[in-house]
Amino acid sequence: MPNAMTSPARPPVRRIALRVLPTLATIAGVAVFVAAGHWQQGRMHDKEALRAQQDSAAAAAPLALAELPAATDWTALRYRRVSATGTFDAKRQILLDNKVRDGRVGYDVVTPLLLTDGRTVLVDRGWIAQGASRGLLPSVPPPEGVVGVAGRLAIPAAGYLELKGEAIAGPVWQNLDPARFAAVSGIAVLPVVIEQIAPEGAGDGLVRAWPAPDFGIEKHRIYMMQWYAFAALAVALWLYFHVRRGKNNG
Numbered sequence: 001m002p003n004a005m006t007s008p009a010r011p012p013v014r015r016i017a018l019r020v021l022p023t024l025a026t027i028a029g030v031a032v033f034v035a036a037g038h039w040q041q042g043r044m045h046d047k048e049a050l051r052a053q054q055d056s057a058a059a060a061a062p063l064a065l066a067e068l069p070a071a072t073d074w075t076a077l078r079y080r081r082v083s084a085t086g087t088f089d090a091k092r093q094i095l096l097d098n099k100v101r102d103g104r105v106g107y108d109v110v111t112p113l114l115l116t117d118g119r120t121v122l123v124d125r126g127w128i129a130q131g132a133s134r135g136l137l138p139s140v141p142p143p144e145g146v147v148g149v150a151g152r153l154a155i156p157a158a159g160y161l162e163l164k165g166e167a168i169a170g171p172v173w174q175n176l177d178p179a180r181f182a183a184v185s186g187i188a189v190l191p192v193v194i195e196q197i198a199p200e201g202a203g204d205g206l207v208r209a210w211p212a213p214d215f216g217i218e219k220h221r222i223y224m225m226q227w228y229a230f231a232a233l234a235v236a237l238w239l240y241f242h243v244r245r246g247k248n249n250g
Helices: 012-059 178-185 217-249
Strands: 081-088 094-101 104-115 120-129 146-154 193-196
Touching: 012 217, 081 120, 094 120, 120 146
Parallel strands: 120 193
Antiparallel strands: 081 104, 081 146, 094 104, 104 120, 146 193
């Protein structure tokens, strides 16, 4: 006859669930954490490759843009120093808004350069501070006639966010997109931008101190270590509670 003072045994199914469910949750969590860590590691390696490309490009001799064919792999030439000769198209010059240098708000001045071989490339001629009001745009006309331009090749980001979805009107742009510039202006341009490093002439007021790209390698490294640490913590917690339960049951 069962002892009335003995507490009823817990159902075996419930005991199994109490052990299996935390284990499955731990496995799922570890899988997610490790996958996120691997993704951050891949991004870190991609950024390291970009930095190596930038270092190599900075040490290489300048290229003459006119000697590069139309089928050039521009991505492989990112950050390379180049030289170009042509005539600036002052009528299609634009100003890139919200460019900050040393705490001051201003614009990057971008002007199409008609090359001697018939192609056109956008040239970021430099930065200029905003005037007393946003309604007063700076006057920075490009030099006339045939000019020589030296700089480094940049590839504008393809993905960007704009606050307004309406059509562009006027010289002030929020983002630089060669394909969009070609559609708005009606002239085909190369898919790259020359960040000018050599001055066009004295007294134009443009700043051409281009900072080195921030690839964010350390940020991805930190995120990677955090995700791996979460995975290790999940395993450690599983071991702690199951070992303690085993001792208590013993």
